[in-house]
Amino acid sequence: MFDIDLSPLRLSLQVAALATAICLVLGVALAWLLARRRFWGRGLLSALVTLPLVLPPTVLGYYLLQVLGRRSLAGEFLEDAFGLRLAFAWEGAVIASTIVALPLMVRSAQAAFEAVDPSLENTARTLGRTNFAVFFTVTLPLAWPGVVAGTALAFARAVGEFGATIMFAGNIPGQTRTMPVAIYDAWQSGDAALANSLVAILTVTSVLSLLVIGRLLRVPHW
Amino acid sequence: MLEVDVGKRLGSFHLATAFSAGDEIAVLFGPSGAGKSLTLQTIAGILRPDKGLVRVNGLTAFDSAAGVNLPPQERRIGYVPQGYALFPHLTVARNIGYGLSGLDRRQRAQRVQEMIGLLGLAGLEARRPRELSGGQQQRVALARALVFRPRLLLLDEPFAALDEAIRSTLRQELLDIRRRMAVTIVLVTHDLAEAFALGDRIAVLDNGRVLQQGEREDVYYRPASRRVAELVQARNILAGRVVENGADGLQIDRQGRRVKGPPCPWAAVGPAVDFCIRASQVMVVRPGRPANPGERFNVFRGRVVREDLGAEGYLVYVRLAGSEQPHDLQIELPIHIYYRLNLDTDKDVDVSLNPELIHIMPASTGGGSASV
Numbered sequence A: 001m002f003d004i005d006l007s008p009l010r011l012s013l014q015v016a017a018l019a020t021a022i023c024l025v026l027g028v029a030l031a032w033l034l035a036r037r038r039f040w041g042r043g044l045l046s047a048l049v050t051l052p053l054v055l056p057p058t059v060l061g062y063y064l065l066q067v068l069g070r071r072s073l074a075g076e077f078l079e080d081a082f083g084l085r086l087a088f089a090w091e092g093a094v095i096a097s098t099i100v101a102l103p104l105m106v107r108s109a110q111a112a113f114e115a116v117d118p119s120l121e122n123t124a125r126t127l128g129r130t131n132f133a134v135f136f137t138v139t140l141p142l143a144w145p146g147v148v149a150g151t152a153l154a155f156a157r158a159v160g161e162f163g164a165t166i167m168f169a170g171n172i173p174g175q176t177r178t179m180p181v182a183i184y185d186a187w188q189s190g191d192a193a194l195a196n197s198l199v200a201i202l203t204v205t206s207v208l209s210l211l212v213i214g215r216l217l218r219v220p221h222w
Numbered sequence B: 001m002l003e004v005d006v007g008k009r010l011g012s013f014h015l016a017t018a019f020s021a022g023d024e025i026a027v028l029f030g031p032s033g034a035g036k037s038l039t040l041q042t043i044a045g046i047l048r049p050d051k052g053l054v055r056v057n058g059l060t061a062f063d064s065a066a067g068v069n070l071p072p073q074e075r076r077i078g079y080v081p082q083g084y085a086l087f088p089h090l091t092v093a094r095n096i097g098y099g100l101s102g103l104d105r106r107q108r109a110q111r112v113q114e115m116i117g118l119l120g121l122a123g124l125e126a127r128r129p130r131e132l133s134g135g136q137q138q139r140v141a142l143a144r145a146l147v148f149r150p151r152l153l154l155l156d157e158p159f160a161a162l163d164e165a166i167r168s169t170l171r172q173e174l175l176d177i178r179r180r181m182a183v184t185i186v187l188v189t190h191d192l193a194e195a196f197a198l199g200d201r202i203a204v205l206d207n208g209r210v211l212q213q214g215e216r217e218d219v220y221y222r223p224a225s226r227r228v229a230e231l232v233q234a235r236n237i238l239a240g241r242v243v244e245n246g247a248d249g250l251q252i253d254r255q256g257r258r259v260k261g262p263p264c265p266w267a268a269v270g271p272a273v274d275f276c277i278r279a280s281q282v283m284v285v286r287p288g289r290p291a292n293p294g295e296r297f298n299v300f301r302g303r304v305v306r307e308d309l310g311a312e313g314y315l316v317y318v319r320l321a322g323s324e325q326p327h328d329l330q331i332e333l334p335i336h337i338y339y340r341l342n343l344d345t346d347k348d349v350d351v352s353l354n355p356e357l358i359h360i361m362p363a364s365t366g367g368g369s370a371s372v
Helices: A007-036 A042-054 A057-068 A073-082 A090-114 A118-126 A131-159 A163-168 A179-188 A192-216 B036-044 B092-100 B105-118 B134-146 B164-181 B192-198 B216-221 B226-231 B335-341
Strands: B002-010 B013-021 B025-029 B051-056 B059-063 B077-080 B152-156 B185-189 B201-206 B209-215 B235-246 B249-254 B257-261 B272-278 B283-285 B299-309 B313-320 B329-334 B348-352 B359-362
Touching: A007 A042, A007 A090, A007 A131, A007 A179, A007 A192, A042 A090, A057 A073, A057 A090, A057 A163, A090 A131, A090 A163, A118 A131, A118 B036, A118 B077, A131 A192, A163 A179, A179 A192, B002 B036, B013 B025, B013 B036, B013 B201, B025 B036, B025 B192, B036 B051, B036 B077, B036 B152, B036 B185, B077 B134, B092 B105, B092 B134, B105 B134, B134 B164, B164 B192, B185 B192, B192 B216, B201 B216, B201 B226, B209 B216, B209 B226, B226 B235, B226 B272, B226 B359, B235 B257, B235 B329, B313 B335, B329 B335
Parallel strands: B013 B209, B025 B185, B025 B201, B077 B152, B152 B185
Antiparallel strands: B002 B013, B002 B051, B051 B059, B201 B209, B235 B249, B235 B272, B249 B257, B272 B359, B283 B348, B299 B313, B299 B348, B313 B329
């Protein structure tokens, strides 16, 4: 089992880490917006963010192909202007994983923001601190446990992402073949031994990753 | 100097508060749901009124006509909400220093130490709010609101969550702090004793409106209406009809009984009026004793129908002779007086209403509670 090609593992971790980072920034912003602001189209935004939880990942992958594929308007523009190709590239796998993992991050963080007593924020504002400072010194620290939980869920979902990835990024060895895709591929081609090894490696790696995330984003005690 | 005149619609509730405060402790007093906290929030800048004006020591914080609405950050108004809103993840020292971000580290530490000394919080600097007693939490909240030298301090039910024992100590401390810091304070409470103990001026709020504002004695002894009299617990609020209005006072007919009242220039002969006398001001005439000057008028025979023992004394309920009410008067008596009078349920008693202590109010127009 030591001559196994580990590039799917490296790729999975890379894709999942990047997708989780994007989810963290984007998800916290969206969660705060949904928890604390009332604006036109809020309900629609909330539904859109949650949609990936409901739709099968293959449908999401199909949408991605339509919107960002090589023959779509946006896809053509990105390729002509920046030389950036998303479909059937590892960057595409990041996009797919981000979209699939985002609702988990947003749901968890939104609940955490909603649980922060607004009177703490209001009082902080009367003490002369900018809204920006209040967010980073009061709101975010108090919502942190929920944000950490959301991050762990998002990472777990990104590592396990399969359907949208195979639709949008494909199964190119060394480029877009992530662990779940590699496992499927090995099983399909009758290589049960490889499938078994990959499954074991992915399981162990996932557990370790979640432990590391929990440690890195340690929940403060108070 | 604080001027507030704000209007705000919140669902079916309509806030329309107007009051002013000078260089003192002003109390917003009223039942829960009266709009006291909302009023404070409009002053602090947390709640934006639909229209009106908030002016603090010459600073226009809100003026709908001029399109001014300063954010709370620019008002420099200290605000202690109900429950104190201490930051649970910060230590006492960092809670107190939260509003001092503009200063350098050394100055900040010095100002925090100043407040810690002033409020007797030494030794608690490194604790978290949940490791403090209610009284300590309240002091930290005060320190945090005072440390940046606000132009005004707003306190929302600051003592509501505390034991009675510590409450009076903290009230006294608040008065001391006020003297030392010379800051105008607006304090919200639903507790009449607290309003009276702390308020130089009291504004009585009910259902989003200020019913009366003035010196505390005015509000307490000379309520402007039946509703205010109820809120300041005058207890004996009666209805009658003016039958005579002379230079030496009124004659009021109440259910066939003549009651002499004080001079009251505005009262016309004929229409109904409400009048009240506080339960502590009704006198019991001791049999066989020459009447005191105040006991020469309005002496009525009645019967004790109920006695409630309170912390400070007895509340005695008296039904006047010939009355069909459950009781007509409530009399508050210190315990030693109560025993000296040898009162008991079902005993006859003579009570006297000193005309000087009776307060006349315009008859309440509809709504509210039924006339007694």
